[in-house]
Amino acid sequence: xxxxxxxxxxxxxxxxxxxxxxxxxxxxxxxxxxxxxxxxxxxxxxxxxxxxxxxxxxxxxxxxxxxxxxxxxxxxxxxxxxxxxxxxxxxxxxxxxxxxxxxxxxxxxxxxxxxxxxxxxxxxxxxxxxxxxxxxxxxxxxxxxxxxxxxxxxxxxxxxxxxxxxxxxxxxxxxxxxxxxxxxxxxxxxxxxxxxxxxxxxxxxxxxxxxxxxxxxxxxxxxxxxxxxxx
Amino acid sequence: xxxxxxxxxxxxxxxxxxxxxxxxxxxxxxxxxxxxxxxxxxxxxxxxxxxxxxxxxxxxxxxxxxxxxxxxxxxxxxxxxxxxxxxxxxxxxxxxxxxxxxxxxxxxxxxxxxxxxxxxxxxxxxxxxxxxxxxxxxxxxxxxxxxxxxxxxxxxxxxxxxxxxxxxxxxxxxxxxxxxxxxxxxxxxxxxxxxxxxxxxxxxxxxxxxxxxxxxx
Amino acid sequence: xxxxxxxxxxxxxxxxxxxxxxxxxxxxxxxxxxxxxxxxxxxxxxxxxxxxxxxxxxxxxxxxxxxxxxxxxxxxxxxxxxxxxxxxxxxxxxxxxxxxxxxxxxxxxxxxxxxxxxxxxxxxxxxxxxxxxxxxxxxxxxxxxxxxxxxxxxxxxxxxxxxxxxxxxxxxxxxxxxxxxxxxxxxxxxxxxxxxxxxxxxxxxxxxxxxxxxxxxxxxxx
Numbered sequence: 022x023x024x025x026x027x028x029x030x031x032x033x034x035x036x037x038x039x040x041x042x043x044x045x046x047x048x049x050x051x052x053x054x055x056x057x058x059x060x061x062x063x064x065x066x067x068x069x070x071x072x073x074x075x076x077x078x079x080x081x082x083x084x085x086x087x088x089x090x091x092x093x094x095x096x097x098x099x100x101x102x103x104x105x106x107x108x109x110x111x112x113x114x115x116x117x118x119x120x121x122x123x124x125x126x127x128x129x130x131x132x133x134x135x136x137x138x139x140x141x142x143x144x145x146x147x148x149x150x151x152x153x154x155x156x157x158x159x160x161x162x163x164x165x166x167x168x169x170x171x172x173x174x175x176x177x178x179x180x181x182x183x184x185x186x187x188x189x190x191x192x193x194x195x196x197x198x199x200x201x202x203x204x205x206x207x208x209x210x211x212x213x214x215x216x217x218x219x220x221x222x223x224x225x226x227x228x229x230x231x232x233x234x235x236x237x238x239x240x241x242x243x244x245x246x247x248x249x250x251x252x
Numbered sequence: 253x254x255x256x257x258x259x260x261x262x263x264x265x266x267x268x269x270x271x272x273x274x275x276x277x278x279x280x281x282x283x284x285x286x287x288x289x290x291x292x293x294x295x296x297x298x299x300x301x302x303x304x305x306x307x308x309x310x311x312x313x314x315x316x317x318x319x320x321x322x323x324x325x326x327x328x329x330x331x332x333x334x335x336x337x338x339x340x341x342x343x344x345x346x347x348x349x350x351x352x353x354x355x356x357x358x359x360x361x362x363x364x365x366x367x368x369x370x371x372x373x374x375x376x377x378x379x380x381x382x383x384x385x386x387x388x389x390x391x392x393x394x395x396x397x398x399x400x401x402x403x404x405x406x407x408x409x410x411x412x413x414x415x416x417x418x419x420x421x422x423x424x425x426x427x428x429x430x431x432x433x434x435x436x437x438x439x440x441x442x443x444x445x446x447x448x449x450x451x452x453x454x455x456x457x458x459x460x461x462x463x464x465x466x467x468x469x
Numbered sequence: 470x471x472x473x474x475x476x477x478x479x480x481x482x483x484x485x486x487x488x489x490x491x492x493x494x495x496x497x498x499x500x501x502x503x504x505x506x507x508x509x510x511x512x513x514x515x516x517x518x519x520x521x522x523x524x525x526x527x528x529x530x531x532x533x534x535x536x537x538x539x540x541x542x543x544x545x546x547x548x549x550x551x552x553x554x555x556x557x558x559x560x561x562x563x564x565x566x567x568x569x570x571x572x573x574x575x576x577x578x579x580x581x582x583x584x585x586x587x588x589x590x591x592x593x594x595x596x597x598x599x600x601x602x603x604x605x606x607x608x609x610x611x612x613x614x615x616x617x618x619x620x621x622x623x624x625x626x627x628x629x630x631x632x633x634x635x636x637x638x639x640x641x642x643x644x645x646x647x648x649x650x651x652x653x654x655x656x657x658x659x660x661x662x663x664x665x666x667x668x669x670x671x672x673x674x675x676x677x678x679x680x681x682x683x684x685x686x687x688x689x690x691x
Contacts, residue, residue: 023324030350039354044649045573049498050582114284114558117576118276118550125546157499157580164573174319174329215664219495220657227653234648238426240350265537269544272532276551283555287562294565376569381506381627381647 026247028184030240035188038237041158042196043230048158052197053222055149062201066194068149070187072131073162076124077186080163081170081179083119088112089170113167120163128154158193162186196233200225298375299331299346299359306361306371307333307342314338320449322441330446333361340364343446346375347438351430354378356387360435362401366447372396372435384427392421392428396435401443404436477602480591484606490583491614492663497583501615502652503574508631511619512612513567517560517575519608521552522584523601529592530600536593545588546579553578583611621655622646 039045042052048069055065087094090111099110132150136143153159165185169177203225212221303312310333319327331344342364348357356379361371374388386392395418399405403416407429412419420428475483490496500518504510525548529536536544557575560568568575578584587607592600623629626646628636645651 034350046499046502046649046652047577049502053495053498111288114280114288114554115277117554117557117579118280118547121546121550121579125543155580155582155585157577160577160580161573164576168573172329174327213661215661215668216657220660220664223653223657223660227650227657230648230650230653231645234650237353241426265540268532268535268537269540269547272544272547276547280551280554283558287558290562291558291565294561298565380644382642382644 024180026244026251028180029247030244031181031184032188032191033240033243035185036192036195037233038240040192040196040233040236041161041189042193043226043233045161047161048156048193051149051152051156052193052200052226053219055152056197056201056204056222059198059201059205062197063194064145065149065152066190066197067145069153069156069158069193070190072124072128072150072153073159073186073190073193074183075131076120076127076159077162077166077182078179079123079127080120081166081177081182083123084116084163084167084170085176085179088116088119088167089173089176091173113171116167120160120167124159124163125154158189162189165189196229199229299344302359302373303331303333303344303361306344306359306373307363308370309335310341311336315344318449320442320445322445324441328442330442340450342370343450345438345442345446347434348376349430349434349437351377351387351434352379352384352424352427356427356430356434358431358434360438364450366443366450367401369396369399369401369435372431374431379424379427383421384424386421386424387427387431392431395419401439404440405432407432475599477599480595480599480603481606484603484608485610485613489610489614489663490607491611492660494583494586496586497581497611499577500574500581501618502649502656504571505615505619505622505652505655506626506647507623508616508619510567510570511615513560513564514571514574515608515612515615517553517556517571518578518581518584518611519604520556521549521578522587522608522611523604524552525549525584525588526592526600526604527597529588530595530597533593533595541589541593542585545585545593549584549588550579583607617659618652618655621659622651626651 035041041047042049051065051069056062084092086092090109090113092110092112095110095112099108100106128150135150162185166177166182169175169181200222204222207221207225216224300312300315303315304310312333314334314336316332316334318330318332320330322328329346331346333341333344335341343362343366345360345362346357347360348355350356355376356374357376359373359375360369361373362368363370372393374393377385377387379385379387395412396405399418400415405416405418407420407425408417409420409425418428418432484490488494491498491501497518500514504514525545528548529545532544553576556578557568560571560575587603591603595603620630623631624635625643627642628634628638628640643651646655
């Protein structure tokens, strides 16, 4: 049951407490650029959640088996070619290059797959897919997973990695949808000229960041409730 | 365009990418081989440089890194600290958990019998600047020194009355509680196993059966 | 290469002010907001970004004749990711504390739109000198923008600048300025001022007789 509690806490942490957009500032570009209407913003959020989970899955696999210090595959290869078994094998220098390529190619494949098999889905968020490759939130999710796979005594499992990326995606969707809702209302308002567009969006983001700071400490309560429930 | 010539076209297009990948790969391998030892040393130093502060009379160069299985069934890293003459001085136990804003990582210094906390060091935190980040300061950390490990620590807002009470930082009660909770959880998980390990005579050589295999960071 | 692009000097000047990456193009928002709670991390970030941008622009400009249109983004990404890894390793080796503080934002330079947009707009079309000048100009503009935000946030938030106290110890330190909301609000304040000043400067020469150089630069920015 500990596992379930920790998964819920990781999810809530990524979605609300340390919201990817409002706490870590990743994914600001689409957050400002694609938040004029609620339906497109929600579509973008869903697309990001989809891609971040898939790339999180792939990058966890690659990191766990190949890239982390002491990963099984390079050690096996090293010993198969007769290398000194005491030597530490660490391919983490290649991580960033591999992550960005995994993300770029998973975006490509997801786009092709969705266009072929789910035309409805493609019409609703397919147009955002190419934009997602350069969305920092996706790479950030993979980097956070990588950080949790460095210490061999505290390795994250796939379920934890998925909870983090899914939470990050949901958090992004919440933030961008709220933002779009507020901006739709703002269309009717008289905003000072120098602050039109990005300026006023950033003010809203600042206020939202303050509001999201209120989630800090929620995990303690959730932890208490869950441990009482699961006992 | 026929299939064959198209394939040839792809190959011709891709040679640049392949060449670049090889050149960059070589460059990265060079950078890695030059810098990796220094980076590993930095990571090691981060912990080892504070060991003398956590356990008095310790010689950081004599410290042995061990993997001991905790109550939760997972192996955790601990440092067995010895003085320069080889006498066992105490332990350093790394621990982490959720703080007020983000994860907090601490090192807990313990005496040789694991009965008293001899020091606390905060390795990593992102608590509120100006409030919660004072957990890294000596004022707060010294409040843990000399506390017994047999009961769990509680955080109070006034001067401590009982032995196991820690005074919270003003305006940062949750950060203070988080640190105390991290210490409590780590001790609850590791104290028993560490005591068993310390009692077994085989560990004096520093080569415990659970020692990490050729890992040094 | 067929058309004559802007010269090296124009590119350089453009990057610093008229096309400032942060204030005019809203590029590279992640580091702009995330690492500007102090001057030290902000300037380290600016230096790392400058290193990657200059190296990537030079490499891309050198191989621009060999680039195939459908593979160019792949080549850009490969180049950028390599130099980011090098910068990251150097930080971890020689500035370990800073590298820990910057954390994931160093690798996130890979997806900083500023770099890939300079590779695409300038380096893949123009000669080495122009590309290098463009990269240096853009880097300076980016550094100036980060410095301006970090100055406001660090002085108001912690009463210091580059870690040196500049305000009296009685200064309470506006905690909010070093926290995420402070980042958004400082940026919007400075963005508003920049917009307002450029709007004023745009209007001024229209009223008087048109001064050629000023206007051509401004015309370029829009």
